[in-house]
Amino acid sequence: GEDVEQSLFLSVREGDSSVINCTYTDSSSTYLYWYKQEPGAGLQLLTYIFSNMDMKQDQRLTVLLNKKDKHLSLRIADTQTGDSAIYFCAEWAGTASKLTFGTGTRLQVTL
């Protein structure tokens, strides 16, 4: 079955790196995604990674995928106060018509 897990909360200091982790159970995942939700808003796609990749970098964001351990992480370099939000990971098996979302990690950035 499908299950996606994340820790609920992470606090980092401004300027430090943040690492948000996610584990999933569906080995047939085709794409994995990271979404950001700012207060009072919907979810915005931040980045995604295809399952045959193990790393993707996009400016301050680095996504690492360990397919053997079914572990996905999002690293945000030089974290800013504007990065404070809830971050959701999600997976798509390719054959299903819906994504499976994690519970979300609330990132708090302190000065």
Add this chain to the structure above:
Amino acid sequence: DVKVTQSSRYLVKRTGEKVFLECVQDMDHENMFWYRQDPGLGLRLIYFSYDVKMKEKGDIPEGYSVSREKKERFSLILESASTNQTSMYLCASRKISGSVGEQYFGPGTRLTVT
């Protein structure tokens, strides 16, 4: 840019009222979804639609129904609102072909049932 809009950002309704939440997308996406979001529970799928006039139950369909008469519009209906349906409701759409399968979300409707 894909745009998903929801009819209201904030809504206050009374117990027992019939409530309609509307969602419109402008990019001819086949799939549309309704979620509710509650603290600590993440996103829970209520209903989704593969295409026009098609609907499938999600994980928590009880107390809800949906309608998809036109491709761009997906409505969520609370037949008789109850206080435990107070929540943030998020609509999303997705294109199947020629994409990486990502979902696009609306801004959400925060519904309070008193």
